[in-house]
Amino acid sequence: MTKLEKIVLSYSGGLDTSIILKWLQETYGCEVVTFTADLGQGEELEPARAKAAMSGVKDIRIVDLREEFVRDFVFPMLRANALYEGQYLLGSSIARPLIAKHLVGIAREVGAHAVAHGATGKGNDQVRFELAVNALDPSLKVIAPWRQWNIRSRMQLLEYAEKHRIPVPSDKRGEAPFSIDANLLHTSTEGKILENPAEVAPDHVYQRTVDPVDAPDRPEIMTIGFERGDPVSVNGKSMTPAALLTELNGLGGRHGIGRLDLVENRFIGMKSRGIYETPGGTILLAAHRGIESITLDRAAAHLKDEIMPRYAELIYNGFWFAPEREMLQALIDHSQAFVSGEVTLRLYKGSASVISRASPCSLYSADLVTFEESAIAFDHHDAEGFIRLNGLRLRSSAARNGR
Ligand code: ARG
Numbered sequence: 001m002t003k004l005e006k007i008v009l010s011y012s013g014g015l016d017t018s019i020i021l022k023w024l025q026e027t028y029g030c031e032v033v034t035f036t037a038d039l040g041q042g043e044e045l046e047p048a049r050a051k052a053a054m055s056g057v058k059d060i061r062i063v064d065l066r067e068e069f070v071r072d073f074v075f076p077m078l079r080a081n082a083l084y085e086g087q088y089l090l091g092s093s094i095a096r097p098l099i100a101k102h103l104v105g106i107a108r109e110v111g112a113h114a115v116a117h118g119a120t121g122k123g124n125d126q127v128r129f130e131l132a133v134n135a136l137d138p139s140l141k142v143i144a145p146w147r148q149w150n151i152r153s154r155m156q157l158l159e160y161a162e163k164h165r166i167p168v169p170s171d172k173r174g175e176a177p178f179s180i181d182a183n184l185l186h187t188s189t190e191g192k193i194l195e196n197p198a199e200v201a202p203d204h205v206y207q208r209t210v211d212p213v214d215a216p217d218r219p220e221i222m223t224i225g226f227e228r229g230d231p232v233s234v235n236g237k238s239m240t241p242a243a244l245l246t247e248l249n250g251l252g253g254r255h256g257i258g259r260l261d262l263v264e265n266r267f268i269g270m271k272s273r274g275i276y277e278t279p280g281g282t283i284l285l286a287a288h289r290g291i292e293s294i295t296l297d298r299a300a301a302h303l304k305d306e307i308m309p310r311y312a313e314l315i316y317n318g319f320w321f322a323p324e325r326e327m328l329q330a331l332i333d334h335s336q337a338f339v340s341g342e343v344t345l346r347l348y349k350g351s352a353s354v355i356s357r358a359s360p361c362s363l364y365s366a367d368l369v370t371f372e373e374s375a376i377a378f379d380h381h382d383a384e385g386f387i388r389l390n391g392l393r394l395r396s397s398a399a400r401n402g403r
Helices: 015-028 046-054 066-079 095-110 125-136 154-163 241-254 279-295 298-317 323-335 380-401
Strands: 006-010 031-038 060-064 114-116 141-143 179-182 187-190 220-227 230-234 259-265 271-277 341-348 351-358
Touching: 006 015, 006 095, 015 031, 015 154, 031 046, 031 095, 046 060, 066 095, 066 230, 066 241, 066 279, 066 323, 095 114, 095 125, 125 141, 125 298, 220 241, 220 279, 230 241, 230 279, 241 279, 279 298, 279 341, 279 351, 298 323
Parallel strands: 006 031, 006 114, 031 060, 114 141
Antiparallel strands: 179 187, 187 271, 220 230, 220 341, 259 271, 341 351
Protein backbone atom coordinates (compact mmCIF):
# COMPACT_ATOMS: atom_id res chain seq x y z
CA MET A 1 0.00 0.00 0.00
CA THR A 2 1.36 3.41 -0.97
CA LYS A 3 2.04 5.77 1.88
CA LEU A 4 -0.37 8.67 1.78
CA GLU A 5 0.07 11.91 3.67
CA LYS A 6 -3.46 13.21 3.50
CA ILE A 7 -6.81 12.06 2.15
CA VAL A 8 -9.87 14.20 1.44
CA LEU A 9 -13.04 12.23 2.13
CA SER A 10 -16.47 13.03 0.76
CA TYR A 11 -18.28 12.78 4.06
CA SER A 12 -22.01 12.95 4.71
CA GLY A 13 -21.81 12.19 8.42
CA GLY A 14 -24.04 9.16 7.84
CA LEU A 15 -23.23 5.61 8.84
CA ASP A 16 -21.28 4.56 5.76
CA THR A 17 -18.95 7.52 5.58
CA SER A 18 -18.45 7.53 9.37
CA ILE A 19 -17.19 3.99 9.11
CA ILE A 20 -15.10 4.87 6.11
CA LEU A 21 -13.53 7.73 8.04
CA LYS A 22 -12.49 5.37 10.82
CA TRP A 23 -11.28 2.76 8.33
CA LEU A 24 -9.17 5.29 6.39
CA GLN A 25 -7.55 6.55 9.57
CA GLU A 26 -6.76 3.00 10.66
CA THR A 27 -5.71 1.67 7.28
CA TYR A 28 -3.58 4.56 6.06
CA GLY A 29 -2.63 6.07 9.41
CA CYS A 30 -2.74 9.52 7.88
CA GLU A 31 -4.69 12.73 8.23
CA VAL A 32 -8.19 12.67 6.78
CA VAL A 33 -9.84 15.93 5.78
CA THR A 34 -13.62 15.70 5.55
CA PHE A 35 -15.68 17.50 2.96
CA THR A 36 -19.44 17.75 3.42
CA ALA A 37 -21.46 19.40 0.68
CA ASP A 38 -24.70 21.14 1.43
CA LEU A 39 -26.74 20.31 -1.66
CA GLY A 40 -30.03 21.03 0.04
CA GLN A 41 -30.44 17.46 1.27
CA GLY A 42 -32.59 18.92 4.03
CA GLU A 43 -30.46 17.55 6.81
CA GLU A 44 -28.68 19.45 9.54
CA LEU A 45 -25.00 19.46 8.65
CA GLU A 46 -23.66 20.52 12.03
CA PRO A 47 -23.96 16.96 13.37
CA ALA A 48 -21.55 15.95 10.61
CA ARG A 49 -19.07 18.49 11.93
CA ALA A 50 -19.46 17.20 15.48
CA LYS A 51 -19.03 13.59 14.39
CA ALA A 52 -15.95 14.34 12.32
CA ALA A 53 -14.45 16.31 15.20
CA MET A 54 -15.14 13.40 17.56
CA SER A 55 -13.24 11.12 15.21
CA GLY A 56 -10.25 13.43 15.49
CA VAL A 57 -10.61 15.26 12.19
CA LYS A 58 -8.80 18.62 12.37
CA ASP A 59 -9.75 20.03 8.98
CA ILE A 60 -13.52 19.85 8.54
CA ARG A 61 -15.03 21.43 5.43
CA ILE A 62 -18.73 22.05 5.16
CA VAL A 63 -19.61 23.99 2.06
CA ASP A 64 -22.96 25.35 0.93
CA LEU A 65 -23.12 24.37 -2.74
CA ARG A 66 -26.84 24.85 -3.26
CA GLU A 67 -26.66 27.79 -5.65
CA GLU A 68 -23.79 26.34 -7.64
CA PHE A 69 -25.58 23.00 -7.84
CA VAL A 70 -28.77 24.43 -9.27
CA ARG A 71 -27.21 27.18 -11.40
CA ASP A 72 -24.32 25.29 -12.97
CA PHE A 73 -25.56 21.69 -12.98
CA VAL A 74 -29.34 21.33 -12.62
CA PHE A 75 -30.36 24.24 -14.88
CA PRO A 76 -27.95 23.40 -17.74
CA MET A 77 -29.26 19.83 -17.63
CA LEU A 78 -32.84 21.07 -17.60
CA ARG A 79 -32.20 23.11 -20.76
CA ALA A 80 -31.87 19.74 -22.48
CA ASN A 81 -35.08 18.34 -20.93
CA ALA A 82 -32.86 15.46 -19.89
CA LEU A 83 -34.47 12.21 -18.83
CA TYR A 84 -32.66 8.89 -18.52
CA GLU A 85 -34.57 5.97 -19.99
CA GLY A 86 -37.48 8.29 -20.63
CA GLN A 87 -38.28 8.92 -16.98
CA TYR A 88 -35.45 9.56 -14.53
CA LEU A 89 -34.59 13.23 -13.93
CA LEU A 90 -31.00 12.33 -12.92
CA GLY A 91 -31.07 13.85 -9.45
CA SER A 92 -28.21 11.76 -8.05
CA SER A 93 -26.25 11.62 -11.29
CA ILE A 94 -25.97 15.40 -11.65
CA ALA A 95 -24.75 15.94 -8.07
CA ARG A 96 -21.67 13.72 -8.36
CA PRO A 97 -19.58 15.84 -10.74
CA LEU A 98 -20.13 18.85 -8.47
CA ILE A 99 -19.04 16.96 -5.36
CA ALA A 100 -16.03 15.61 -7.24
CA LYS A 101 -15.10 19.09 -8.43
CA HIS A 102 -14.95 20.35 -4.85
CA LEU A 103 -13.16 17.24 -3.59
CA VAL A 104 -10.47 17.93 -6.17
CA GLY A 105 -10.36 21.63 -5.25
CA ILE A 106 -9.88 20.88 -1.56
CA ALA A 107 -7.31 18.17 -2.26
CA ARG A 108 -5.25 20.72 -4.17
CA GLU A 109 -5.68 23.33 -1.49
CA VAL A 110 -4.53 21.09 1.37
CA GLY A 111 -1.93 19.23 -0.67
CA ALA A 112 -3.61 15.81 -0.50
CA HIS A 113 -2.70 13.19 -3.06
CA ALA A 114 -5.85 11.13 -2.64
CA VAL A 115 -9.60 11.54 -2.36
CA ALA A 116 -12.05 8.99 -1.00
CA HIS A 117 -15.76 8.37 -1.42
CA GLY A 118 -18.38 6.12 0.12
CA ALA A 119 -20.04 4.83 -3.04
CA THR A 120 -20.37 1.04 -3.22
CA GLY A 121 -18.86 -1.25 -5.82
CA LYS A 122 -22.15 -2.05 -7.52
CA GLY A 123 -23.50 1.40 -8.18
CA ASN A 124 -23.21 4.22 -10.66
CA ASP A 125 -21.96 6.78 -8.19
CA GLN A 126 -18.44 5.33 -7.90
CA VAL A 127 -18.11 5.64 -11.67
CA ARG A 128 -19.38 9.21 -11.69
CA PHE A 129 -17.05 10.34 -8.86
CA GLU A 130 -14.02 8.72 -10.36
CA LEU A 131 -14.56 9.71 -13.99
CA ALA A 132 -14.98 13.29 -12.77
CA VAL A 133 -11.77 13.12 -10.71
CA ASN A 134 -9.95 11.62 -13.70
CA ALA A 135 -11.14 14.49 -15.86
CA LEU A 136 -10.26 17.21 -13.35
CA ASP A 137 -7.00 15.97 -11.85
CA PRO A 138 -5.48 12.76 -13.18
CA SER A 139 -2.72 12.92 -10.58
CA LEU A 140 -5.15 12.23 -7.75
CA LYS A 141 -5.53 8.73 -6.38
CA VAL A 142 -9.08 7.66 -5.61
CA ILE A 143 -9.80 5.45 -2.62
CA ALA A 144 -13.09 3.56 -2.70
CA PRO A 145 -13.20 1.65 0.61
CA TRP A 146 -16.29 -0.31 -0.42
CA ARG A 147 -14.17 -1.98 -3.10
CA GLN A 148 -11.15 -2.49 -0.88
CA TRP A 149 -12.14 -3.57 2.57
CA ASN A 150 -13.53 -6.97 3.45
CA ILE A 151 -16.88 -5.65 4.60
CA ARG A 152 -19.19 -7.26 2.06
CA SER A 153 -22.69 -6.53 3.30
CA ARG A 154 -24.70 -4.08 5.32
CA MET A 155 -24.79 -6.70 8.05
CA GLN A 156 -20.99 -6.72 8.34
CA LEU A 157 -21.01 -2.94 8.17
CA LEU A 158 -23.27 -2.79 11.23
CA GLU A 159 -20.95 -5.18 13.07
CA TYR A 160 -17.97 -2.97 12.27
CA ALA A 161 -19.89 0.07 13.53
CA GLU A 162 -20.76 -1.67 16.76
CA LYS A 163 -17.15 -2.75 17.31
CA HIS A 164 -15.93 0.82 16.84
CA ARG A 165 -18.78 2.45 18.77
CA ILE A 166 -20.07 4.31 15.75
CA PRO A 167 -23.74 5.13 16.31
CA VAL A 168 -26.06 3.30 13.92
CA PRO A 169 -29.01 5.38 12.76
CA SER A 170 -32.46 3.89 12.40
CA ASP A 171 -35.51 5.23 10.64
CA LYS A 172 -38.63 6.51 12.40
CA ARG A 173 -39.82 2.93 12.74
CA GLY A 174 -36.64 1.76 14.38
CA GLU A 175 -35.53 -0.20 11.33
CA ALA A 176 -32.28 0.06 9.41
CA PRO A 177 -32.80 2.88 6.93
CA PHE A 178 -33.12 2.54 3.16
CA SER A 179 -30.25 3.71 1.04
CA ILE A 180 -31.21 7.34 0.48
CA ASP A 181 -29.60 10.03 -1.59
CA ALA A 182 -31.16 13.47 -1.35
CA ASN A 183 -30.44 16.95 -2.65
CA LEU A 184 -32.36 19.98 -3.90
CA LEU A 185 -33.37 18.15 -7.05
CA HIS A 186 -34.55 14.84 -5.68
CA THR A 187 -34.71 12.13 -3.10
CA SER A 188 -33.74 8.66 -4.27
CA THR A 189 -34.54 5.61 -2.19
CA GLU A 190 -33.17 2.14 -2.88
CA GLY A 191 -32.58 -1.14 -1.07
CA LYS A 192 -34.42 -3.39 1.37
CA ILE A 193 -37.92 -4.31 0.21
CA LEU A 194 -37.55 -2.14 -2.91
CA GLU A 195 -35.02 -4.65 -4.24
CA ASN A 196 -37.99 -6.80 -5.21
CA PRO A 197 -39.58 -4.96 -8.14
CA ALA A 198 -42.69 -7.12 -7.78
CA GLU A 199 -43.37 -5.60 -4.35
CA VAL A 200 -45.35 -2.38 -4.13
CA ALA A 201 -43.29 0.34 -2.41
CA PRO A 202 -44.64 1.02 1.07
CA ASP A 203 -45.97 4.53 1.79
CA HIS A 204 -43.26 5.41 4.28
CA VAL A 205 -40.64 5.31 1.51
CA TYR A 206 -41.80 8.72 0.32
CA GLN A 207 -40.02 11.61 1.99
CA ARG A 208 -40.98 14.86 0.35
CA THR A 209 -44.19 14.37 -1.58
CA VAL A 210 -47.68 13.54 -0.36
CA ASP A 211 -49.63 10.74 -1.95
CA PRO A 212 -51.53 12.38 -4.84
CA VAL A 213 -54.70 10.86 -3.35
CA ASP A 214 -54.19 13.00 -0.24
CA ALA A 215 -53.17 16.14 -2.15
CA PRO A 216 -55.50 19.18 -2.00
CA ASP A 217 -58.79 18.82 -3.85
CA ARG A 218 -58.39 22.33 -5.21
CA PRO A 219 -55.89 22.80 -8.03
CA GLU A 220 -53.21 25.45 -7.65
CA ILE A 221 -52.41 27.75 -10.56
CA MET A 222 -48.87 29.08 -10.73
CA THR A 223 -46.56 30.82 -13.18
CA ILE A 224 -42.89 30.33 -13.95
CA GLY A 225 -40.83 32.94 -15.79
CA PHE A 226 -37.95 31.86 -18.07
CA GLU A 227 -35.01 33.76 -19.46
CA ARG A 228 -32.83 32.14 -22.12
CA GLY A 229 -33.91 28.68 -21.07
CA ASP A 230 -33.53 29.08 -17.33
CA PRO A 231 -36.34 29.60 -14.83
CA VAL A 232 -35.97 32.95 -13.07
CA SER A 233 -39.23 33.65 -11.28
CA VAL A 234 -42.24 32.03 -9.64
CA ASN A 235 -45.56 33.87 -9.65
CA GLY A 236 -43.80 37.01 -10.79
CA LYS A 237 -41.23 36.95 -8.01
CA SER A 238 -37.58 36.75 -9.10
CA MET A 239 -35.56 34.13 -7.27
CA THR A 240 -32.07 32.75 -7.21
CA PRO A 241 -31.75 29.26 -8.72
CA ALA A 242 -31.65 27.43 -5.38
CA ALA A 243 -34.46 29.51 -3.88
CA LEU A 244 -36.58 28.89 -6.97
CA LEU A 245 -36.10 25.14 -6.88
CA THR A 246 -36.76 25.10 -3.13
CA GLU A 247 -40.02 26.99 -3.70
CA LEU A 248 -41.13 24.57 -6.43
CA ASN A 249 -40.23 21.58 -4.27
CA GLY A 250 -42.60 22.90 -1.61
CA LEU A 251 -45.42 23.46 -4.11
CA GLY A 252 -44.86 20.17 -5.90
CA GLY A 253 -44.52 18.20 -2.69
CA ARG A 254 -47.86 19.46 -1.41
CA HIS A 255 -49.56 18.40 -4.65
CA GLY A 256 -47.92 14.99 -4.83
CA ILE A 257 -45.96 15.83 -7.98
CA GLY A 258 -42.83 14.02 -9.20
CA ARG A 259 -43.08 10.53 -7.75
CA LEU A 260 -41.46 7.81 -9.81
CA ASP A 261 -41.14 4.09 -9.18
CA LEU A 262 -38.52 2.92 -11.66
CA VAL A 263 -36.49 -0.10 -12.70
CA GLU A 264 -33.45 1.30 -14.47
CA ASN A 265 -30.34 -0.05 -16.14
CA ARG A 266 -27.21 0.85 -14.21
CA PHE A 267 -24.06 1.67 -16.18
CA ILE A 268 -22.23 -1.05 -14.29
CA GLY A 269 -24.53 -3.67 -15.78
CA MET A 270 -27.41 -4.64 -13.53
CA LYS A 271 -30.98 -3.50 -13.28
CA SER A 272 -32.06 -1.77 -10.10
CA ARG A 273 -35.33 -0.53 -8.71
CA GLY A 274 -35.66 2.78 -6.96
CA ILE A 275 -38.20 5.34 -5.84
CA TYR A 276 -37.58 8.92 -6.89
CA GLU A 277 -39.23 12.11 -5.75
CA THR A 278 -38.47 15.13 -7.90
CA PRO A 279 -41.28 17.60 -7.24
CA GLY A 280 -39.70 20.87 -8.39
CA GLY A 281 -37.79 19.24 -11.23
CA THR A 282 -40.96 17.67 -12.61
CA ILE A 283 -42.73 21.03 -12.63
CA LEU A 284 -39.72 22.64 -14.30
CA LEU A 285 -39.51 20.02 -17.02
CA ALA A 286 -43.16 20.53 -17.95
CA ALA A 287 -42.78 24.31 -17.82
CA HIS A 288 -39.56 24.33 -19.85
CA ARG A 289 -41.13 22.19 -22.56
CA GLY A 290 -44.06 24.59 -22.46
CA ILE A 291 -41.95 27.68 -23.11
CA GLU A 292 -39.87 25.87 -25.73
CA SER A 293 -43.05 24.89 -27.56
CA ILE A 294 -43.63 28.49 -28.63
CA THR A 295 -40.05 29.76 -28.84
CA LEU A 296 -38.11 27.00 -30.59
CA ASP A 297 -38.08 26.38 -34.29
CA ARG A 298 -39.40 22.93 -35.18
CA ALA A 299 -36.13 21.51 -36.50
CA ALA A 300 -34.20 22.97 -33.57
CA ALA A 301 -36.65 21.41 -31.11
CA HIS A 302 -36.56 18.04 -32.85
CA LEU A 303 -32.77 18.01 -32.98
CA LYS A 304 -32.72 18.72 -29.23
CA ASP A 305 -35.08 15.80 -28.69
CA GLU A 306 -32.85 13.52 -30.76
CA ILE A 307 -29.71 14.26 -28.82
CA MET A 308 -31.46 14.36 -25.44
CA PRO A 309 -31.25 10.60 -24.69
CA ARG A 310 -27.55 10.62 -25.55
CA TYR A 311 -26.93 13.67 -23.35
CA ALA A 312 -28.91 12.13 -20.48
CA GLU A 313 -26.98 8.89 -20.78
CA LEU A 314 -23.68 10.77 -20.62
CA ILE A 315 -24.77 12.36 -17.34
CA TYR A 316 -26.11 9.07 -16.00
CA ASN A 317 -22.88 7.29 -16.88
CA GLY A 318 -20.69 9.95 -15.27
CA PHE A 319 -19.31 11.75 -18.30
CA TRP A 320 -20.24 15.28 -17.22
CA PHE A 321 -16.67 16.52 -17.70
CA ALA A 322 -16.17 14.69 -21.01
CA PRO A 323 -15.69 16.64 -24.25
CA GLU A 324 -18.78 15.19 -25.91
CA ARG A 325 -21.03 16.32 -23.04
CA GLU A 326 -19.53 19.81 -23.31
CA MET A 327 -20.10 19.80 -27.08
CA LEU A 328 -23.73 18.81 -26.67
CA GLN A 329 -24.11 21.43 -23.94
CA ALA A 330 -22.86 24.13 -26.29
CA LEU A 331 -25.48 23.06 -28.83
CA ILE A 332 -28.23 23.00 -26.20
CA ASP A 333 -27.24 26.35 -24.70
CA HIS A 334 -27.16 27.92 -28.15
CA SER A 335 -30.72 26.77 -28.74
CA GLN A 336 -31.97 28.63 -25.69
CA ALA A 337 -31.30 32.21 -26.85
CA PHE A 338 -35.02 32.94 -27.33
CA VAL A 339 -36.44 30.57 -24.71
CA SER A 340 -37.87 33.37 -22.58
CA GLY A 341 -41.36 34.10 -21.34
CA GLU A 342 -43.94 32.82 -18.92
CA VAL A 343 -45.66 29.50 -18.45
CA THR A 344 -48.71 28.94 -16.30
CA LEU A 345 -49.32 25.52 -14.83
CA ARG A 346 -52.02 23.81 -12.88
CA LEU A 347 -50.84 21.62 -10.03
CA TYR A 348 -53.38 19.03 -9.13
CA LYS A 349 -53.16 15.62 -7.48
CA GLY A 350 -49.80 14.54 -8.81
CA SER A 351 -49.83 16.36 -12.11
CA ALA A 352 -48.26 19.58 -13.30
CA SER A 353 -50.02 20.62 -16.50
CA VAL A 354 -49.18 23.58 -18.66
CA ILE A 355 -52.35 25.61 -19.18
CA SER A 356 -50.92 28.68 -20.93
CA ARG A 357 -47.66 30.10 -22.25
CA ALA A 358 -46.55 33.49 -23.54
CA SER A 359 -43.30 34.93 -24.82
CA PRO A 360 -42.02 38.17 -26.35
CA CYS A 361 -39.94 35.89 -28.63
CA SER A 362 -42.78 33.59 -29.61
CA LEU A 363 -42.80 31.94 -33.04
CA TYR A 364 -46.45 31.13 -32.65
CA SER A 365 -48.66 32.92 -35.12
CA ALA A 366 -52.36 32.82 -34.43
CA ASP A 367 -52.87 34.64 -37.69
CA LEU A 368 -51.09 31.89 -39.57
CA VAL A 369 -52.72 28.92 -37.92
CA THR A 370 -56.24 30.27 -37.55
CA PHE A 371 -59.28 28.41 -38.91
CA GLU A 372 -60.78 31.80 -39.58
CA GLU A 373 -60.09 34.29 -42.36
CA SER A 374 -56.44 35.39 -42.11
CA ALA A 375 -54.51 38.47 -43.15
CA ILE A 376 -51.28 36.52 -43.69
CA ALA A 377 -50.79 35.23 -47.19
CA PHE A 378 -51.05 31.47 -47.12
CA ASP A 379 -51.84 29.96 -50.47
CA HIS A 380 -53.80 26.75 -50.03
CA HIS A 381 -52.57 25.61 -53.42
CA ASP A 382 -49.07 25.44 -51.94
CA ALA A 383 -50.34 22.81 -49.51
CA GLU A 384 -51.70 20.81 -52.42
CA GLY A 385 -48.31 20.78 -54.16
CA PHE A 386 -46.56 20.06 -50.87
CA ILE A 387 -48.65 16.95 -50.35
CA ARG A 388 -48.38 15.88 -53.99
CA LEU A 389 -44.57 15.96 -53.89
CA ASN A 390 -44.35 14.29 -50.50
CA GLY A 391 -46.68 11.59 -51.78
CA LEU A 392 -44.72 11.03 -54.99
CA ARG A 393 -42.57 8.16 -53.78
CA LEU A 394 -45.46 6.65 -51.82
CA ARG A 395 -47.51 6.51 -55.02
CA SER A 396 -44.55 4.90 -56.85
CA SER A 397 -44.16 2.24 -54.16
CA ALA A 398 -47.87 1.54 -54.01
CA ALA A 399 -48.00 1.11 -57.81
CA ARG A 400 -45.11 -1.36 -57.74
CA ASN A 401 -46.47 -3.26 -54.72
CA GLY A 402 -49.78 -3.62 -56.50
CA ARG A 403 -51.80 -2.22 -53.60
N1 ARG B 1 -29.95 4.93 -9.11
C1 ARG B 1 -29.76 6.33 -8.99
C2 ARG B 1 -28.64 6.79 -9.88
O1 ARG B 1 -27.80 5.99 -10.23
C3 ARG B 1 -29.56 6.78 -7.56
C4 ARG B 1 -28.32 6.31 -6.88
C5 ARG B 1 -28.11 6.80 -5.47
N2 ARG B 1 -29.26 6.59 -4.65
C6 ARG B 1 -29.29 5.89 -3.50
N3 ARG B 1 -30.43 5.75 -2.91
N4 ARG B 1 -28.23 5.35 -3.00
O2 ARG B 1 -28.55 7.94 -10.24
